[in-house]
Amino acid sequence: MIRIEGLTKRFDGTAVLNAIDLEIAKGERVVVIGPSGTGKSTLLRCINFLDRPDAGRITVGDISVDATRAGRADILALRRATAFVFQNYGLFAHRTALENIMEALVTVQKRPRAEAEAQARRILKEIGLADKADSYPASLSGGQQQRVGIGRAMAIGAQLMLFDEPTSALDPEWVGEVLDLMRSVAAQRQTMLIVTHEMRFAREIADRVIFMEGGRIVEQGPPAQIFDAPQDPRLQRFLARVSA
Amino acid sequence: MLGLVPVILGYVPLTLAMASAAMVLALVLAVALAVERVFRVPVLDQLVLLFISFFRGTPLLVQLFLFYYGLPQVMSFLTAIDGVTAAIMGLTLHFAAYMAETIRAAIIGVDRSQWEAAQSIGMTQGQMMRRVILPQAARVAAPTLVNYFIDMIKGTSLAFTLGVTEMMGAAQKEAAGSFLYFEAFLVVAVIYWIMVEGLSQAQRALEIRLNKAYAR
Numbered sequence: 001m002i003r004i005e006g007l008t009k010r011f012d013g014t015a016v017l018n019a020i021d022l023e024i025a026k027g028e029r030v031v032v033i034g035p036s037g038t039g040k041s042t043l044l045r046c047i048n049f050l051d052r053p054d055a056g057r058i059t060v061g062d063i064s065v066d067a068t069r070a071g072r073a074d075i076l077a078l079r080r081a082t083a084f085v086f087q088n089y090g091l092f093a094h095r096t097a098l099e100n101i102m103e104a105l106v107t108v109q110k111r112p113r114a115e116a117e118a119q120a121r122r123i124l125k126e127i128g129l130a131d132k133a134d135s136y137p138a139s140l141s142g143g144q145q146q147r148v149g150i151g152r153a154m155a156i157g158a159q160l161m162l163f164d165e166p167t168s169a170l171d172p173e174w175v176g177e178v179l180d181l182m183r184s185v186a187a188q189r190q191t192m193l194i195v196t197h198e199m200r201f202a203r204e205i206a207d208r209v210i211f212m213e214g215g216r217i218v219e220q221g222p223p224a225q226i227f228d229a230p231q232d233p234r235l236q237r238f239l240a241r242v243s244a
Numbered sequence: 245m246l247g248l249v250p251v252i253l254g255y256v257p258l259t260l261a262m263a264s265a266a267m268v269l270a271l272v273l274a275v276a277l278a279v280e281r282v283f284r285v286p287v288l289d290q291l292v293l294l295f296i297s298f299f300r301g302t303p304l305l306v307q308l309f310l311f312y313y314g315l316p317q318v319m320s321f322l323t324a325i326d327g328v329t330a331a332i333m334g335l336t337l338h339f340a341a342y343m344a345e346t347i348r349a350a351i352i353g354v355d356r357s358q359w360e361a362a363q364s365i366g367m368t369q370g371q372m373m374r375r376v377i378l379p380q381a382a383r384v385a386a387p388t389l390v391n392y393f394i395d396m397i398k399g400t401s402l403a404f405t406l407g408v409t410e411m412m413g414a415a416q417k418e419a420a421g422s423f424l425y426f427e428a429f430l431v432v433a434v435i436y437w438i439m440v441e442g443l444s445q446a447q448r449a450l451e452i453r454l455n456k457a458y459a460r
Contacts, residue, residue: 050360072368080366090361094379094457104365107375136457156365 001026002160002191007056007067009039009046009215016042017053018215024160027189031202031223034212035238040195041087043212044162047193048084049075061159080108083153087165089145091137097148098124098133101155109156119155127151127181143174147181154185161185163194199242203227211235248418248431255411256435262328262410263397266335270396271389273336274343279373281348292344299341305402308334312406331403338399339392346388350381383454390447394440401436411435 002024009017016039024030032040046053046067053067060081065074084090091100098120105116124130127147137145146166153161166182167175179201186192186205196202202209202223209226211219211234219232230236280292299307312330316322325333354377362372404412411432419428 048364050363076366076368079364082364084361084364086357086361086364088357090357090364092358092361092376093355094376094383096457103375104367107371108366136459138458152365 001059001061002193003057003059004047005057005059007043007046007053007058009042009051009053016215017046019056020215020217022210022217024191024193026159027191029186029192029205029207030194030210031206031208032193032195032210032212033197033199033202033226033238034218038213039215040212041164042215044084044164044193044195047160048079048082048162050084080156081158082160082162083156083158085146085149085153085161085163085166087169089137089142089149089169091145091148091152093137096134096136097129097140097144097151100137100148101152104152104156120151123151123155126154126184128177141174142170143177146170146174146178150178150181150185154190159191161190161192163192163196165195165197167196167198197242199227199239211238213238248415248422248424248428251418252411252414252428252431252435255409255414256439258328258408258410259397259400260439262332262335262400262403263393266332266339266396266400267393269332269336270340270343270392273340274347275378277340277344278347278351281344282351283369296341296344299338300345304334304338304399305405307338308402308406327403327406327408330406331400331408334402335396335399339396343385343389343392346385346392347381350385351377353384354380383458386450386454387447390443390450394443397439397443398436401432 004020004022007017007020007022008015018039020043032043034040042051045051046056047058049070052070056067058065058067058078060078063074063077063081065078070078092103095103098117101120101123102113102116105111105119106113111119121130121133124133127150129144129147129151132140132144132148137148140148150166163182167178170178175198179198182192182194182201183205194202194205204223206223208220209223210217211226211230211232213234219226219230219235226235227239230239277292277296280288308331311322311334312325312327316325358376358380359372362376367375400410401412403410404416409417415428415432419425422428
């Protein structure tokens with residue numbers, strides 16, 4: 001189970017996250033929607049301490065970290081229990097697709113090389129890139145790079161996968177294959193927290209949709225309720241804008 | 245004149261050994277200095293800045309004289325150091341200061357996404373530097389570092405001034421016996437030139453290798 005309590009982040013005095021409380025059940029797929037600059041990405045980045053939260057507590061399984069007191073070891077433990085998929089893929093540019101997926105297994109989890117490689121090859125097959133094992137990121141399409149990015153996150157076996165606008169940097173032609181892969185990850189009951197602007201995808205994949213604005217959760221519920229019967233006028237306005 | 249060539253060539257191994265030893269030591273020191281400059285450890289940072297400032301701010305020859313002839317007068321344990329060791333140490337410290345700045349710039353130039361990706365999978369700072377940042381910085385820094393190595397090879401000729409018989413010293417002795425000054429120093433110049441040309445070829449091969457991952 002994942003629990004976030006009072007998560008707060010300020011940039012230059014302005015609160016980008018305003019005491020966010022959020023619980024995510026094991027296997028739950030939660031999609032965060034909302035206007036740009038409302039703290040959606042910051043929420044994900046704070047959960048992974050890529051941005052250090054100013055206050056709040058993050059609990060992932062047995063690991064519970066208080067933002068104000070978090071030391072280096074706490075942060076590493078939290079990061080190792082989660083996996084992050086970046087908008088711009090964030091693949092290691094000097095390593096092949098296979099090596100990108102193996103890296104965390106070998107360096108962080110200290111698994112034997114042969115075992116890590118076998119697992120990475122299984123994942124390459126799963127993401128449909130078995131033939132690209134030895135390709136470097138620069139020679140892959142955007143869609144392929146993001147699939148490797150997701151594969152790298154899958155390999156870790158994280159309790160929570162964080163997706164930060166995984167299709168926003170992609171040419172439209174590559175969006176479909178990345179969403180397909182995310183569907184198959186979701187089908188394995190992987191706990192996922194996804195920030196996306198793909199509303200149709202959100203409706204289809206989410207167990208719960210969260211609407212954020214101004215660093216707060218304004219409304220949340222099952223997709224049918226959020227998209228078909230929005231209560232808050234801000235959510236109604238937002239949906240009218242994105243569907244227009 | 246041709247008789248000079250094998251005599252002076254006989255000192256090529258010494259030149260290459262001094263330059264290689266200094267290069268390896270300087271690289272290690274420069275990476276340490278550069279990483280410190282990136283993370284700015286309090287107190288240490290001021291010392292590193294002072295170190296870089298001094299070794300970039302004074303001529304190599306002056307540094308060599310200061311350490312070989314000067315320092316042993318105040319620190320007697322240094323008298324045991326021979327010219328070759330002193331030259332290697334001097335070259336190491338001098339070039340480490342320059343190389344540290346090159347490496348620091350290359351580290352900072354590694355895209356932010358690479359740092360974040362390394363952090364997100366739970367790497368420690370040391371793992372991140374070793375596995376992700378430094379290998380990518382190396383590619384950017386390599387051409388400049390090879391340039392410094394070239395400079396270093398030529399810099400070994402200053403060991404002559406510390407009483408080391410290297411290529412220059414040998415040429416000087418040969419010339420003094422035969423009065424073939426032009427020939428002797430011409431041979432030295434040509435040998436240096438050939439060594440550096442060989443290194444330039446190696447540099448091209450190295451760059452192709454380091455750029456392998458970035459070919460589209």
